[in-house]
Amino acid sequence: MDKGWGVVIVAAGRGTRMGTTESKQFLLLQDKPVFIHTLEVFAALDEIREMVLVTGTADVERCQDWVKEYQLDSRVRVIPGGKERQHSVHKGLEALGTDWVLVHDGVRPFVNHEQIKGCMAAAISGGGGAVLAVPVKDTIKQVNAEGVVTATPDRSSLWSIQTPQAFRLSSLLSAYESAEQDGFLGTDDAMLAERQGMSVKVVEGNYTNIKLTTPEDLQYAAFLLGGEKKR
Ligand SMILES: Nc1ccn([C@@H]2O[C@H](COP(=O)(O)OP(=O)(O)OP(=O)(O)O)[C@@H](O)[C@H]2O)c(=O)n1
Numbered sequence: 001m002d003k004g005w006g007v008v009i010v011a012a013g014r015g016t017r018m019g020t021t022e023s024k025q026f027l028l029l030q031d032k033p034v035f036i037h038t039l040e041v042f043a044a045l046d047e048i049r050e051m052v053l054v055t056g057t058a059d060v061e062r063c064q065d066w067v068k069e070y071q072l073d074s075r076v077r078v079i080p081g082g083k084e085r086q087h088s089v090h091k092g093l094e095a096l097g098t099d100w101v102l103v104h105d106g107v108r109p110f111v112n113h114e115q116i117k118g119c120m121a122a123a124i125s126g127g128g129g130a131v132l133a134v135p136v137k138d139t140i141k142q143v144n145a146e147g148v149v150t151a152t153p154d155r156s157s158l159w160s161i162q163t164p165q166a167f168r169l170s171s172l173l174s175a176y177e178s179a180e181q182d183g184f185l186g187t188d189d190a191m192l193a194e195r196q197g198m199s200v201k202v203v204e205g206n207y208t209n210i211k212l213t214t215p216e217d218l219q220y221a222a223f224l225l226g227g228e229k230k231r
């Protein structure tokens with residue numbers, strides 16, 4: 001019997017680029033922590049059987065308190081993360097018992113159900129992985145250490161990759177274990193699957209699925225929350 005879908009929500013970072021004392025995943029948007037907004041989106045999906053929140057060791061207890069306060073404790077387990085995003089994801093993957101997994105950044109609260117379901121469907125139909133993404137709007141250039149342009153890739157082939165990223169759990173776990181053995185550190189989950197030769201499909205999302213990273217993202221987040229937050 002298919003064991004369905006699990007989700008790993010990663011929220012164990014420092015949020016250095018945000019420049020706030022409080023880590024960005026715990027900042028309040030309309031009086032609610034960013035990561036709670038994110039958890040609520042996935043908790044509302046019946047397709048999700050298991051949810052794991054990965055946070056800093058020192059933040060596990062207060063995250064458990066917040067999860068309880070927002071009546072998510074029957075849906076969400078809280079576990080400690082690691083030094084890098086990759087380490088945190090790996091711990092989350094090891095905590096799941098499902099057949100499929102979505103990995104999502106806890107600081108992307110504006111993902112919606114249509115996008116999540118599109119990612120899930122693409123992973124299943126493609127047999128490999130699927131990632132949400134949007135076509136880049138700016139011209140992207142490769143630049144060397146001296147700040148000199150070395151290449152301008154064809155923009156029509158460039159996508160800005162988001163999360164969630166969806167995979168068969170066993171395949172992604174295997175890719176994570178290989179990366180650990182090889183000492184390879186990637187910036188997203190698909191990178192680890194690609195290096196194992198796995199096919200990864202891009203699913204077009206939208207530009208509002210931002211990752212809260214720098215202060216101006218908070219202003220945009222407030223604007224987005226001011227409008228109707230579509231699920
Ligand atoms: N060791 C880490 C590092 C990052 N993350 C999570 O991965 C997501 C994307 O990472 P990023 O936006 O880079 O967050 P930070 O690492 O906190 O940001 P910064 O690089 O500015 O410190 C975030 O939800 C973050 O909490 C994590 O779970 N564990």
Ligand SMILES: C[C@](O)(CO)[C@H](O)COP(=O)(O)O
Pocket residue numbers: 085105160161162163187188189211
């Ligand atoms: C996974 C990711 O959100 C895809 O764009 C991004 O790579 C995370 O990068 P970060 O530096 O860990 O925020």
